[in-house]
Amino acid sequence: MARKITVTFNDGSSHVYENVPENVTPAQVEQKATQQFGKQVVNIDGGRATKTPQAAPTAPEEDAITSGYAMGLKDPITAGAQMLPRGLEMLTSMGGNYPNVVSKFFGSEAARVDQMAQQEEQQYQAARAAQGREGFDAQRMAGNIVNPANLAAGMRGAQLFTKAPAAQAAATGAFAGAMQPVTDTSEESFGEQKAMQAGTGAVLGPAGSLVATGAGRVLSPLVSQAEKTMRALNVPMTPGQMMGRQGKNIEDFAQNLPLVGSFISNARERQLFQFNQGILNNTLRKVQEKLPEDVIGRDAVAYVQRIVGNKYDKVLENVSMTYDKGLSGRIGDVISKSRLTGAADKQKLNDELNKVIYSQVPVDDSIRGTVDGTLFKKIEASLNERISRYRKSTATSDLDIADSLQDALKIWRDELSSQNPKYAQELKRINAAYGDLTVVETAAAAGNATNGVFTPKNYQSAVRQRDQSRRKRSFASGQARGQQVSDAAVDTLGPEGQSIMGGRVVAQAAGIYGAATNPYVAIASVPAVAALYSKTGLKTLEMLSTKRPEIVRRIGEVFKKRAPREGSITAAEVMKEYQRQSSMEGAQ
Secondary structure: OOEEEEEEEOOOOEEEEEEEOOOOOHHHHHHHHHHHHOOOEEEEOOOOOOOOOOOOOOOOHHHHHHHHHHHHHHHHHHHHHHHHHHHHHHHHOOOOOOOOHHHHHHHHHHHHHHHHHHHHHHHHHHHHHHOOOOOOOHHHHHHHHOOHHHHHHHHHHHHHOOOOHHHHHHHHHHHHHHOOOOOOOOHHHHHHHHHHHHHHHHHHHHHHHHHHHHHHHHHOOOOOHHHHHHHHOOOOOOHHHHOOHHHHHHHHHHOOOOOOHHHHHHHHHHHHHHHHHHHHHHHHHOOOOOOOOOOOOHHHHHHHHHHHHHHHHHHHOOOEEEEOHHHHHHHHHHHHOOOOOOHHHHHHHHHHHHHHHHOOOOOOOOOOEEEEHHHHHHHHHHHHHHHHHHHOOOOHHHHHHHHHHHHHHHHHHHHHHHHOHHHHHHHHHHHHHHHHHHHHHHHHOOOOOHHHOOOHHHHHHHHHHOOOOHHHHHHHOOOOOOHHHHHHHHHHHOOOOOOOHHHHHHHHHOOOHHHHOOHHHHHHHHHHHHHHOOHHHHHHHHHHHHOOOHHHHHHHHHHHHHHHHHHHHHHHHHHHHHHHHHHHHHHO
């Protein structure tokens, strides 16, 4: 059976609870009333004697958490209740130009809601003070962050700006900022405060998203094939590169800051050296060799040329090839199988084969002869030279000749391997190493490759230049020799010295530009930056970021996926709570 209970507070006010179940005790009623109104209960009729007013009891820790969390969940509702009658007032009065009975009603409703919001805030803060929980309200902020209205705004922002994460974060932050009650409700300040709330959220949204994305990438690393490719080359990522595009932009800009910038630049320079060494070691790995640690630039290229050349010469000393009618016929077949249609073009191809092969091989009357390693290498080099020359032409017939000479070279190499099975695999590896080396040589010879140290952009350009396919079709489809590595390097490390404007803009949006350029902040940051960007620091970060239990990786994936929403909301809510506390301190 339900009952009615009247609760009296120490300020003389009272409240009636209707339909209270019989099994609810007076102590439970007192606890609920204290939490709800922030006042001391002095009397509960129907089972509780009047007591002398005294200091409000301190609620248990979990009650304060529940109260703050609930207030955080309610804040957007209160904010919406404040904005709705104002919007209706403006609508029914034609923008305030034609006040009428209806618009005045909505205006009075706005004032009533404002008064309720102000009273509720005062009661809530009084209750917190009574519980000894003054200061930053983490529980209320948590309620704000997980509020369904804010999360729905984040989802809508993601739908509107699917290809612009920064816009997603700004829109979500602006909405989260605006969905906060205004407790200073004078008419001249409501609009200003609401605009300030939205503007602050819009600015801090991208910063929160960046932090959440960075946390996600640290918890769940190796998110892209490009990063995996760089790690396979033994090229460590810097902290900014691990955090994605925005983090990398900030790091690009930070290289130009006083004191700390040199540590980042030095780390990037070491990274470029490691990229070069990784490419060259990939080449040497095919012939079971490795580059010395202290060799870089032109010296490193020369070292690889010498090693691969020596390996090839050693094999050629032990092989030979019989040249007969069968081999001569297969080489001659490339003419009939070519795309060439005119007799003159076919004769031109035949003349090339005669100059490079037929006239070079000593044969007897039965067209039979022996090709030793030295002659084989000479003919191979001549074929490569002519193929490269014809590839540079724009004439279709010249490109067709290049294709046919490429077919002849394949027949020439395959025959050597077929007649020397003991060295077939080694020849295959050496040919692959030579192919890689031609790309490296082109990259190291680029005009801006200082001392032979090539950038990712140099290497990518060399990959395209050395693509022997017709009209660079292999490069166009992403299948050229070395292209997976070159594309990955440009994507993760950046092509070369980039403009710092992108980093400056992101840094300003994140609110760190002013702090970062402050000399006192820079001086304080030196030890941390120096340690983080040192060889040991980057190796430690690499180890921490690549070895994660599966559950941690999954958490990281959630962080990255939801960063534009929860990250931007969190940043906006942190700033709102800071502003709320600042205003309270200013009023004291």
